[in-house]
Amino acid sequence: xxxxxxxxxxxxxxxxxxxxxxxxxxxxxxxxxxxxxxxxxxxxxxxxxxxxxxxxxxxxxxxxxxxxxxxxxxxxxxxxxxxxxxxxxxxxxxxxxxxxxxxxxxxxxxxxxxxxxxxxxxxxxxxxxxxxxxxxxxxxxxxxxxxxxxxxxxxxxxxxxxxxxxxxxxxxxxxxxxxxxxxxxxxxxxxxxxxxxxxxxxxxxxxxxxxxxxxxxxxxxxxxxxxxxxxxxxxxxxxxxxxxxxxxxxxxxxxxxxxxxxxxxxxxxxxxxxxxxxxxxxxxxxxxxxxxxxxxxxxxxxx
Numbered sequence: 001x002x003x004x005x006x007x008x009x010x011x012x013x014x015x016x017x018x019x020x021x022x023x024x025x026x027x028x029x030x031x032x033x034x035x036x037x038x039x040x041x042x043x044x045x046x047x048x049x050x051x052x053x054x055x056x057x058x059x060x061x062x063x064x065x066x067x068x069x070x071x072x073x074x075x076x077x078x079x080x081x082x083x084x085x086x087x088x089x090x091x092x093x094x095x096x097x098x099x100x101x102x103x104x105x106x107x108x109x110x111x112x113x114x115x116x117x118x119x120x121x122x123x124x125x126x127x128x129x130x131x132x133x134x135x136x137x138x139x140x141x142x143x144x145x146x147x148x149x150x151x152x153x154x155x156x157x158x159x160x161x162x163x164x165x166x167x168x169x170x171x172x173x174x175x176x177x178x179x180x181x182x183x184x185x186x187x188x189x190x191x192x193x194x195x196x197x198x199x200x201x202x203x204x205x206x207x208x209x210x211x212x213x214x215x216x217x218x219x220x221x222x223x224x225x226x227x228x229x230x231x232x233x234x235x236x237x238x239x240x241x242x243x244x245x246x247x248x249x250x251x252x253x254x255x256x257x258x259x260x261x262x263x264x265x266x267x268x269x270x271x272x273x274x275x276x277x278x279x280x281x282x283x284x285x286x287x288x289x290x291x292x293x294x295x296x297x298x299x300x301x302x303x
Contacts, residue, residue, distance in 0.1 A: 004114040004121045005297060006107075007129045008168040009194070016172055020139045023289065023296040030065075030292075037067030042302050044068060045097040048124070049075040049104040054263060054287055055124050055133075059101055062294035068302070071097065075104075090116035099302045120301035127161055127226070128188065133262050134165040136293040138173065140286045141218055144258050148175045149201075154216035154253070155179040156209045157243050157270055158236075159187035162222045162262060170203050171195035178204045180212035182239050209243050216253040220260040221245045221270050237269060246272040250280065258282050 001015050008016065029036055044063050048056060060070045090113045093100055099120040102110050107128040114121040123131055141148050153170070155163050159181040167187055170177035171194070179187060186192075186205060196203050206212055213219055224236045224243075245259065259271075259281040267273045275281060 001300065003301070004110075004117075004123075005131060005301065006110050006114055006121065006123045008131045008134065008165055008172055011172065013172050013174065016135065016138075016169075019135055019293060019296045019300065020142060022299065023136075023139050023292040024143070026295045026299075027289070027292040035067075036065075036295075036299075038299055038303050039063065040067035042066075042068040042098045043096075044070055044099045044101055044298065044302065045093055046070060046072045046101045046124075047075075047093075047103070048072070049109075050125060052103055052124075054290055055103060058287075058290040059124065059294050059298075062291055062298055065291075066295055066299060068098075068298070086112040087116040089113070090121075091118075094118040099298070122297060122301065125161065128191075129165050129168075130161045130262075131165050131168075132293060132297060133162065133290065134169050135297075136289040137166075137220070137260055137262065137286055138169060139289045139293055140260065140282055141258070143285070143289075144282055145217055148173050150175075151217040152176045152178070152215060153218045153220065154212040155220045156212055156245055156249070157181065157221045157240065158224055158226070159185050160222060160226050162220075163187045164191050166220065167192055167195045167203060170201065171199040174200045176201045176203075178202075178206060178212040178216070180206050180209040180243065182243065183207055185236075185239065209249055210252050213249055213252045216257055218258055218260060219245060219250060219253050222262055223264070223266055224270050240270070244270060244272060245275055247274055247278075250275055256280075260286060263287055 002010050063070045094117050101122045101124045103124040105127050107126040110123045155166055164187050224240045225233045261283040265271055265276055
């Protein structure tokens with residue numbers, strides 16, 4: 001298994017499955033009241049340039065739950081704010097902690113940190129990928145629907161970091177995926193071409209959300225304007241109006257389809273209140289599973 005977790009494409013299906021199976025086992029341990037202290041004596045550094053609720057709390061709770069310790073650093077609290085070279089930061093942090101979890105803007109930041117660090121670097125979100133989140137999403141799908149290889153997954157909305165990571169996941173896990181985005185808001189083209197070439201099941205890009213959702217077992221969406229795109233919010237709301245995941249759109253999916261949203265949700269924009277609070281939505285199970293998948297990731301890379 002690679003030392004670092006920077007993107008899903010770097011891993012085999014078997015390696016990605018091992019995270020999920022371990023997370024499911026760790027979740028069962030918690031339900032039974034068992035305490036796993038495999039990371040006792042270990043410390044992880046969380047370096048976050050982007051704000052976070054679920055990702056920060058779940059990584060911290062995961063590390064504490066495994067007996068380890070956390071040092072949280074926002075960009076204002078590090079020399080990144082003063083343009084310290086990343087290679088210097090990576091080599092110094094490697095002498096202080098046992099792993100670095102990074103939430104930042106450019107993918108090149110986590111890649112350079114990984115190039116110079118002698119400890120694991122884990123991508124907790126960049127503008128290009130969100131690998132840990134998609135692993136927790138797939139864990140949720142498997143819990144609710146069974147083997148993901150047998151399912152048809154739909155993505156509706158922006159071709160953002162979540163869409164990119166779902167596309168890479170489809171090429172590794174071998175499930176069918178249809179992504180529906182407005183023109184001009186599609187996923188990364190190079191990434192898409194690579195995934196299609198490597199996948200055993202269809203990965204399709206369409207512009208009609210009804211086409212994407214029709215017959216789907218799982219319907220997935222996310223906010224229309226990600227962090228750093230706030231200035232585009234009004235324009236994006238106009239462009240994405242027909243991509244709202246509401247009861248009418250969900251009606252084209254299978255009757256027992258589940259709805260995913262990685263949160264936070266903008267009710268009345270990318271998803272309606274009725275769908276988010278409805279019986280098909282498993283967004284809060286997803287949120288819980290971030291804790292368990294992060295435990296599995298930390299255990300495998302720092303243990």
